[in-house]
Amino acid sequence: MRKGLLITIGAAMLMGVAACSSRPSGILPEKKMARIIADMNIAESVAESSGNDLRTDSAKDVLRQAIYLRNGVSQAEVDSSMRWYAFNMEKYVEVYDQAIEMIDRDIARTRTLAGAKGESTTMRSLVLDGDSVDVWPGMRFRQFGPAMPSDIIEFDMPLDRNWEKGDVYVLSARITGSAGPTEIAVAAQYQDGSKDYNTISTDGDGWKRIRLALDKDKTATDVYGYLRYDSGDEVAFVDSISLVRMRSDFRGASSVATGQKCYSGKYGR
Numbered sequence: 001m002r003k004g005l006l007i008t009i010g011a012a013m014l015m016g017v018a019a020c021s022s023r024p025s026g027i028l029p030e031k032k033m034a035r036i037i038a039d040m041n042i043a044e045s046v047a048e049s050s051g052n053d054l055r056t057d058s059a060k061d062v063l064r065q066a067i068y069l070r071n072g073v074s075q076a077e078v079d080s081s082m083r084w085y086a087f088n089m090e091k092y093v094e095v096y097d098q099a100i101e102m103i104d105r106d107i108a109r110t111r112t113l114a115g116a117k118g119e120s121t122t123m124r125s126l127v128l129d130g131d132s133v134d135v136w137p138g139m140r141f142r143q144f145g146p147a148m149p150s151d152i153i154e155f156d157m158p159l160d161r162n163w164e165k166g167d168v169y170v171l172s173a174r175i176t177g178s179a180g181p182t183e184i185a186v187a188a189q190y191q192d193g194s195k196d197y198n199t200i201s202t203d204g205d206g207w208k209r210i211r212l213a214l215d216k217d218k219t220a221t222d223v224y225g226y227l228r229y230d231s232g233d234e235v236a237f238v239d240s241i242s243l244v245r246m247r248s249d250f251r252g253a254s255s256v257a258t259g260q261k262c263y264s265g266k267y268g269r
Contacts, residue, residue, distance in 0.1 A: 034098035
């Protein structure tokens with residue numbers, strides 16, 4: 001009797017563990033979710049690099065709907081799946097690792113088809129020639145919350161051979177579960193000691209975006225900045241982080257973007 005009870009309890013415990021770790025009905029499988037995330041990141045980079053026509057919210061919505069249609073899913077399915085994966089961090093990381101691999105394969109396939117030769121690229125570290133390229137140096141996702149060691153994501157990129165005077169940088173990210181303001185900043189330091197910076201503070205979920213145009217008459221030595229969210233006791237997620245570098249003449253930008261500040265102190269350090 002005692003042995004039978006132990007077997008029954010053990011079976012119940014195993015069933016409970018399986019129920020907690022299994023993917024609920026209606027949640028997209030990992031491979032499908034990774035493909036959608038990869039497609040969304042590629043579409044976002046294309047939109048940022050293709051001029052004003054595709055950078056509008058309506059144009060980006062059309063791109064998103066096209067991705068959903070291509071993958072045979074609805075926006076509601078994607079949104080609910082994203083929330084589930086975001087609260088199951090181990091699965092979340094696995095999905096994003098798969099998405100990174102897919103993007104790397106897409107880049108390699110495109111280069112092969114185009115007969116291009118270049119350096120190996122990954123989403124974690126990307127330095128390429130060209131009018132527009134994503135140069136974000138870190139991970140593409142992050143959880144904010146009381147269990148995390150910090151509520152800030154920082155980056156710092158020193159001068160490389162592909163920098164040009166007047167380059168424009170666009171820092172983008174998507175926030176989920178936000179209950180307060182998200183602060184985003186991008187700054188540049190020049191050889192003469194001067195700096196430019198741009199900051200925004202915005203509430204709510206969704207895409208956040210900020211631009212910084214380098215001075216056309218100065219040589220920058222590094223570009224740096226951060227995303228900060230004061231989570232308190234709440235848990236929020238940021239994903240799809242990108243830092244797209246564009247040539248100023250490519251987008252018709254002036255050397256100083258709207259709201260951009262010039263200053264003499266070391267901003268954000």
